[in-house]
Amino acid sequence: MxxxxxxxxxxxxxxxxxxxxxxxxxxxxxxxxxxxxxxxPNDKLLPGFAAFGAAIWRMAALPSERSGELLLWADTMASLARLAWGLGISAAIGLVVGIVNGVIPLARAGLSPFVAGLSLIPPMAVLPILFIVFGLGEVSKVALIVIGIAPVIVRDLQARALELPVELIVKAQTLGANTWTLILRVVLPQLLPRLLDALRLSLGGAWLFLIAAEAIAASEGLGYRIFLVRRYLAMDVILPYVAWITLLAFAIDWALRLLSRRAFPWFAASAGGGR
Amino acid sequence: MRALSLRLPLNRLAAAVALLVLVAVQSLGGLAHAAEGNKFRVAWTIYAGWMPWDYAAKAGIVKKWADKYGIEIEVVQLNDYVESINQYTAGAFDGCVMTNMDALTIPAAGGVDSTALIVGDFSNGNDGVVLKGKGKALRDIKGQKVNLVELSVSHYLLARALESAGMSEKDITTVNTSDADIVAAWATPQVSAVVTWNPLLAEIKGQPDAVEVFDSSKVPGEIIDLMVVNSATLARQPALGKALVGAWFETMALMSRDDEAGRKARAAMAEASGTDLKGYDAQLATTRMFYAPAEAVAFATSPELPQTMQRVAAFSFAHGLLGEGAKSAEAVGMAFPGGRTLGDAGNVKLRFDAATMALAADGKL
Missing domain, CATH: 1.20.5 (Single alpha-helices involved in coiled-coils or other helix-helix interfaces)
Known part of the structure; x- marks a missing residue:
């Protein structure tokens, strides 16, 4: 044996x-x-599967009496739009600042400690400030996601850029590359798949901040619905919503992994891409 | 054989997993029956009308009364109001403080037979509708976005306010806003109307440009603060009810005194709620406390109480709060002192009980 x-x-x-x-x-x-x-028989904490079925049918297939919308889909679209904006903006910030910090020592000296400090502020603790600056609408919800995850992506990409073999950087320069071509032709292609990795790892945080933002002030969204019906312990709605969020998060993670594998097959084949 | 079992202890693994499953099932399912023996747990959250519970527990008044009846009562503070009611409904507590509307929509609608043992107070200005802009009146709310904790007593108060001005919820848009953030939300330009309760209400009213256009003193006796106890537990151990009522009204008598001892008690409650004596007295001014047990009994036996609860049940049903199985506002039955019932008499889940408070009024506890 x-x-x-x-x-x-x-x-x-x-x-x-x-x-x-x-x-x-x-x-x-x-x-x-x-x-x-x-x-x-009326227990609300752990409802049976028949109650789940009825609740899912009601939320996904019957128009709401108040707004006439199919609530599950309206909530899903609202939340996914916020998440997409948050992830997109964070990725853009992460890529630009991460590369600049990683490649240009002068920029790193100026920005790196600031970003490190910023990333350590718990965003939920400064919510009133965020409200004053970004208001209570869609912008504040996207902003909360960005403030929550962008600094982490910046720091990750900066570290990944610094990990690039120094030989590669030196060789590109001996072949005549200036800073701009070095960034565009050497660093950027190397970092794009790592950006996807960083995004995948930030997904959990992004969902957390999204739900938190929707719990504070909203009129639709997956997090809004959960916190609303929590007021009367409607676990028959909450648990299917949680399962749905998990499924969505899993699908997004899987799509990012697929994108990484398709777009950067060389990365998946190397040691760093085994995840 | 020994070597094999070392390599693949499958039997033991399976037994361990089975044990784990059993423990998990027990701890989840077993919550349904929290109290056994003579130990009880009641939960409270911070609110002007409930601070006496904290004082009664810390000053030893609860222990004194529990000892008198040979039981043990643990008074637990929770930081989240809705979570405390959910925990009570799930069976983690034998009693919990809550409003009349939440007692109907959370435990009672959830099938947990509950008794409103103590009617502590009603909101007499503690909840209000505030609009932004000088000289605004209630009718100006039409077409506005209103920030509030949806499906709470604030929502109920808003519905009553709209009704009083000949409007309905269709005339406005509600935005669900956490109570913890509503003061900060008020400071943003997009927010022009809020419904909330004290001390948040006082905070918002103190800002320039804030006009209170409706408050709970215009619907007196409709937002009631209760101590709710599991009916089955109470039937099994009536001493729990007697001890809680005794401790409550001893604290009431103490805090309503206009002398050094009364001020001291109120100052302790003020500190525990994060304000000072002046701030707490201001909150008490808009809270109609029933300091004497006879007052509470009179309120609980009044014919207005069933009328109020009928209105609350209609509101709750219209907002889906009685559960999807509810076919009408009468789905959850309620019982009142004197044998009156409201709604489905075969499904009574919320009982207003004045008997124990009457014992206190007669000095028989």
């Missing part, structure tokens, strides 16, 4: 082993839910 460290599961066992924890959680939920429902 081989040692445990050398035993690799085949395709099917890997799938089954991967499913096992999910099934266990599901089993725990179903048993606990049945126990609570037996004690109180």
């Amino acid at each position: 081989p040692r445990l460290v050398n035993r690799h599961p085949d395709r099917i066992s890997r799938l089954l082993l991967g499913l096992l924890p999910f099934l266990l959680v599901l089993a725990v939920y179903l048993l606990a839910s049945a126990e609570r429902l037996a004690a109180n």
Whole structure:
């Protein structure tokens, strides 16, 4: 019998082993839910699957009485738009400032400590300031995401730029590259796939700030709905929304990984792209 | 055999996992019945009308009354009002402070049979509608975006305000805004109308350009602050009700005194709520406290209370707060002193009880 460290599961066992924890959680939920429902048929904390089905149908397929919208889709579109803006702006800031900081020592000396300081401010603690500056509309929600994740992406890309082999930089210069061509032809192509990686790692944070922003002031959005119905403990709506958010986050992560693999196959093949 | 079991302790692993599942199920499902024996837990959150609970616990008044009846009561402060009610509804607490509307829409609509044991006060100006701009009146709210905690008593007050001016919710747009951020929201140019409660209300009213156009003193007795206790627990251990009522009205008597001891008690409550005696007295001025048990009994047995609850039930039903299974505003039954009921008499989940408070009024506790 081989040692445990050398035993690799085949395709099917890997799938089954991967499913096992999910099934266990599901089993725990179903048993606990049945126990609570037996004690109180109206229990709202752990509703049964029939209640979930009814709630999903109501949110996704029946127009709301107040606005006539299909709430789940309206919420999803609102949240995804905010998330896309937040991630896009953060990526742009991260790429530009990260590269400049990583390549130009003068800029790094000036900006790096500031960005480091900025990234350590808990954004939720300065919310009143954000309201005054950005108002309470869409801008403030996007801004909260950007303030939350852009500094982290900047610092990551700066570190990745500094990791580029110095030989590469020197060689480009001996071949006649000036700063601008060096950035455009050597550093930028190297950093783009790493930007995608940084974005993937920031996704969790971006969702966190999005939900927080929607909890503070909003009239639609996934986070808004969750915090609204939390007022009367409607777990039959909250839990499907949480599952839906998880699925969306997973899909975005998967799409970014696919993009990275398609657009930068050389990166996926190298050691850094194994994730 | 020994070597094999070292390499692949599958049986033990499976047993451990099964045990874990069992523990998880027990801890999740078992919350449904929190109290056993003679130990009880009640939850409270910071609000002018509920600060006496903190004082009663810290000054040993709760312990004195619990000892008298041979039980133990733990008074726990939670920082999040809705979460405290949710925890009570889930079974983590035997009692919790809440408003009449939330008692109906969260525990009662969630099937947890609850008893309003103590009617502590009603809001008499503690909740208000504020518009931005000098000389504004309530009718100017038409067409505006209104920032408030949706589905809360603020929302109810807004509906009553609109009703009083011949408008409905269709005439405005509500924006759900967290109570923690509503004062900061007021400072932004986009926000022109808010509905909130004290001390946030006082903070906003203190800003220039803020005009209060409606407040809860115009609908007196409709936003009521209660101590709500699980009915099954109360039936099993009536001493819990007696101890809580006894401790409450002893604290009421103490804090309403206009002498050094009364001021000291109020100052302690003020400090615990993050203000000073002056600020707390200002909040109490817009809170109609029932300092004497007889007053509370009179309010709980008055014919106006069922009328108020009918209005609250209609509002809650119209906003989907009674649950999707509810077919009408009568879906959740309510019982009142003297055997009166409202709504589905076969599904009574919220009971207003004046019997224990009457014992306090008669000095029989």
